Amino acid sequence: MTRHLLSAADLDAATATMILDTAQEMANLAGHQVKKLPTLRGRTVVNLFYEDSTRTRISFEAAAKRLSADVINFSAKGSSVSKGESLKDTALTLQAMGADAVVVRHPAAGAPHRLAGWVDGSVLNAGDGTHEHPTQALLDAYTMRARLGRVAGLHVVIVGDVLHSRVARSNVLLLSTLGAKVTLVGPPTLLPVDIATALVPGISVSYDLDAVLPDADVVMMLRVQRERMTDSFFPSAREYARRYGLDGPRMRRLPEHALVMHPGPMNRGMEIAPEVADSARSTIVEQVANGVSVRMAVLYLLLGGKPS
Numbered sequence: 001m002t003r004h005l006l007s008a009a010d011l012d013a014a015t016a017t018m019i020l021d022t023a024q025e026m027a028n029l030a031g032h033q034v035k036k037l038p039t040l041r042g043r044t045v046v047n048l049f050y051e052d053s054t055r056t057r058i059s060f061e062a063a064a065k066r067l068s069a070d071v072i073n074f075s076a077k078g079s080s081v082s083k084g085e086s087l088k089d090t091a092l093t094l095q096a097m098g099a100d101a102v103v104v105r106h107p108a109a110g111a112p113h114r115l116a117g118w119v120d121g122s123v124l125n126a127g128d129g130t131h132e133h134p135t136q137a138l139l140d141a142y143t144m145r146a147r148l149g150r151v152a153g154l155h156v157v158i159v160g161d162v163l164h165s166r167v168a169r170s171n172v173l174l175l176s177t178l179g180a181k182v183t184l185v186g187p188p189t190l191l192p193v194d195i196a197t198a199l200v201p202g203i204s205v206s207y208d209l210d211a212v213l214p215d216a217d218v219v220m221m222l223r224v225q226r227e228r229m230t231d232s233f234f235p236s237a238r239e240y241a242r243r244y245g246l247d248g249p250r251m252r253r254l255p256e257h258a259l260v261m262h263p264g265p266m267n268r269g270m271e272i273a274p275e276v277a278d279s280a281r282s283t284i285v286e287q288v289a290n291g292v293s294v295r296m297a298v299l300y301l302l303l304g305g306k307p308s
């Protein structure tokens with residue numbers, strides 16, 4: 001593997017499969033009484049979060065700790081960032097402290113790439129603006145494989161606010177690499193065709209959720225990212241839910257085996273109804289658990305091989 005994980009596009013099928021296989025081994029460890037491996041003892045992992053996060057930050061922290069690394073959590077609130085310190089100066093500070101890996105979430109697309117040029121350690125992109133979130137795509141692929149036995153050949157329907165979704169972008173890239181067929185669905189204002197086709201040429205786009213559901217193996221609902229919206233992209237929350245929300249009757253249009261996924265946090269009642277989120281088809285809680293195994297695998301593969 002390369003030194004950093006910045007984009008899902010950096011992963012070829014063999015590397016992605018190796019990560020998923022390693023994550024499976026890490027998951028087996030979760031069943032043991034002692035959940036720790038000594039692999040990253042003496043190594044330092046810094047969680048550098050400039051944007052809010054619940055799942056991703058805790059997940060990376062749990063993953064690093066299960067590999068026995070020392071973990072430093074840095075959040076922009078309450079740090080010198082609020083005094084105007086630049087990303088570069090923060091990076092130099094981390095560098096001086098000897099960080100072996102920096103897990104970064106930042107509102108600006110491309111921030112992890114810049115950071116990778118300033119530190120010697122590995123940089124892991126934990127979400128950069130509307131750009132990418134590669135470990136989310138890996139944990140989603142892992143969840144599909146665990147539940148359905150494979151990723152290649154699956155029809156994955158990604159629904160909602162594609163325009164603002166780094167989760168969608170990384171998933172489109174990784175799922176295509178792994179041989180799944182992806183259809184993007186959403187209102188035209190949140191799903192510009194040129195954006196979709198620029199990612200993966202020939203990707204399917206639909207504005208009619210009901211039409212694609214009967215043919216889906218997986219339906220992945222995206223959060224409507226109001227905090228990134230500078231415009232009004234749809235008439236009302238009610239109208240959005242009526243056209244693009246996954247409610248009980250719509251869920252029943254899915255084939256028997258089909259999964260419902262959501263990266264969280266959810267807007268219950270908007271893109272997903274509580275009845276659906278809490279149903280047996282929903283993998284939402286499993287996705288969180290799988291996130292720890294996948295991030296352990298990524299940290300292990302990026303750092304484990306290097307001498308301390």
Ligand code: NCD
Nearest residue numbers: 055056127133223263264265
């Ligand atoms: C996503 C994110 O932050 O990009 N959540 C996550 O990492 N679990 C999706 C979102 O915020 O909607």
